[in-house]
Amino acid sequence: MTRTKKQIEAKLSAFEEACRDAGLKLTHQRLEIYRELILSTDHPSAETLYRRLQRQMPTLSLDTVYRTLATFEDRDLVARVETVESQARFEVQLERHHHFICDRCHSIIDFVWEKFDEGCARPSTLERLGRVSSRNVIARGICNSCLEHE
DSSP states (O other): OOOHHHHHHHHHHHHHHHHHHOOOOOOOHHHHHHHHHHHSSSOHHHHHHHHHHHOOOOTOOOOHHHHHHHHHEEEETTTOOOOTTTTEEEOOOOOEEEEETTTTTTEEEOOOOOOHHHOOOOHHHHHHHOOOOOOOEEEEEEEEEHHHHH
């Protein structure tokens, strides 16, 4: 999904405020990791984030990226997207959306499903299991890019 400059600035501002409210130091490394996630549309893994940031931050370690992402996730600043290959990928959710995961190239593509989000009826069997706090759709298949190369 396309990110506007206004969305990016609003998320960075909200991030800075959330860090202050949580008593987290707003370090250069945290800010740059979060900024890279906001700018990313490919749901990067910790390793991918590390590689992207390593040039501009040579003292950054992979362990720091992992710990920072865990801290962000604990405070609902980022969302984890699980993939088939069991590699966690991360995103900053700018708007409500779901994911299409390509079984061939493993890309993760965001899509909006307004009818689902607006409250299509939940199955009664689900309601009997407990209180539902969120609902996310993960659709799987072959993306258009891979289909074009068949």
